[in-house]
Amino acid sequence: MSNAASITEGRDIKLTATSILNAVFERGVKVALAPVLGILAFLMIWSLAAQNIHTSLGQFPGPTDVWQQFGSLYNEHTTERTKATAFYERQEKRNAARVAKDPTYVPKIRAYTGKETYFDQIVTSLITVMSGFILAALIAIPLGIAVGLNSALRSGFNPIIQIFKPVSPLAWLPLVTMVVSAVYVSNDPLIAKSFLNSMITVTLCCLWPMLINTSVGVASLDKDLVNVSRVLRLPALKHVQKIVLPASVPMIFTGMRLSLGVAWMVLIAAEMLSQNPGLGKFVWDEFQNGSSSSLARIMAAVITIGFIGFLLDRGMLALQRFASWDKDSAAA
């Protein structure tokens, strides 16, 4: 009797062990194996397709060509850097020699004027997108709160938002360019005009999703929470700080994530169109250059852009998880 019982028990344990193993295996397949397989399949289809596409600039680059170009882009970067250090060393020596000869001589320091490398362009693009994004947030979030709190202001702003929201920011680009060159006149500009152009374009496209989401978040504030605030007689500023702002944080973050995604896409296009420094310009330059390696280099840029866009989104999500009380709304 007891024997039989222990046998059944033993089988039960075995069963659970295998089912756990199965579950672990299934999870492993989903988490690790499936994405790897997906990428491998993509690479295979890509390389097969690439072999059959012939352009005026030669065969369409396959994964290996692109990989090589990543290598050479990196090499170009390091060579450029060594050249720059060498230049500064030479300049320093020359200046030191002249000062030694003539103590009244004020040494001139000239910046290295070598070509921007691929990695410089990435950094430029990132700085531009972040500055435009932050500027937009500084405008849109306070404005969104004001619009959300005041229904008269909301009806006033609504037509403007509705009309400008669907406009591609690239349509603004020529206007921005002309206005910046007309208004921003300085002999020794602290910030390059081209940078301002792309930044303002990014700002213009970031503005709307953030403004709309913030104002909707604020306007849909639970009426009971407003009543709590009224019973406590919270002063207006404290009401915004303690009730309105925290309540709309999830929506604000949603707007910010949307904005950043759009901003990154728009920036690349803006840089291509306006010849502003950055990844977009790199793509355009390579296209104009038309060498045998151009297509592979553009493809490398495409992959980089995608990867950075992905990282920006993940970064925003991590920030949202850190800052927002509503963890549900921060799900991927």
Place this chain on the structure above:
Amino acid sequence: MTPILDISHIDMVFPTPKGPFTALKNVDLKISKGEFVSLIGHSGCGKSTVLNIVAGLYQATTGGVVLRGKEVTEPGPERAVVFQNHSLLPWLTAYQNVELAVKQVFGKTKTKTETKEWIEHNLKLVHMDHAMHKRPDEISGGMKQRVGIARALAMQPDILLMDEPFGALDALTRAHMQDSLMEIQNELNNTVIMITHDVDEAVLLSDRIVMMTNGPAATIGEILEVNLERPRERLALAEDTDYTHLRSEVLRFLYEKQRKVEDISSVKKSKAKKRNDKNQHHAA
């Protein structure tokens, strides 16, 4: 004894697209200090409107509310409200929710340690001291309502306004909360107005039950004195003849004198009539 709160001949008229709608007509009620008053009536009879006017969230069209000789014109912490769906700030812990109220009301008069002690004291009063650093989404509905009550009590209000505080809870939790509320009431002897749908709850907790007629132009129909001895014991009262009598008084008012006729009856008259007869049968 002079009343602490005087609800003096209030009318409430809401403007609607179809013209003015009179929700309340000549509601007049005086409440003395330490009294526990329930407002009972069918849904839509304007119980919440009365409470919101006392809270200062609405302004009566005519008439007014006087608390301790001062007319009520705006909401304030001396008339703390316990809302039906707890209304805790979801991003703050139980402690922080009470803290927001305490700092706002006693920020200038209490020191840091006094503030902390007062918050903890109030959370202990509602038996929430074990979970005071949890956020609303981490605690049950009953616990949330406890924190809501602690927040209101912590304001040390002249009068505590409760808008169906246990309406959203299951029956067992509700009974538990009622016992807790009686225990607190025993200790603090607050002046309370509570809105309820629950006849047993009204009889068990109140000193007076104010029964309201159906809207539009709802007003106070009858007032029932509940002279049951305190402390009251749920189980003992279940067999008590006075208790059953009071209970049937309220039921008679609600289901005979103020029988609610549903709107659908105009569409399907016969069916609705049947249902109403059935309701009446249940009530009796």
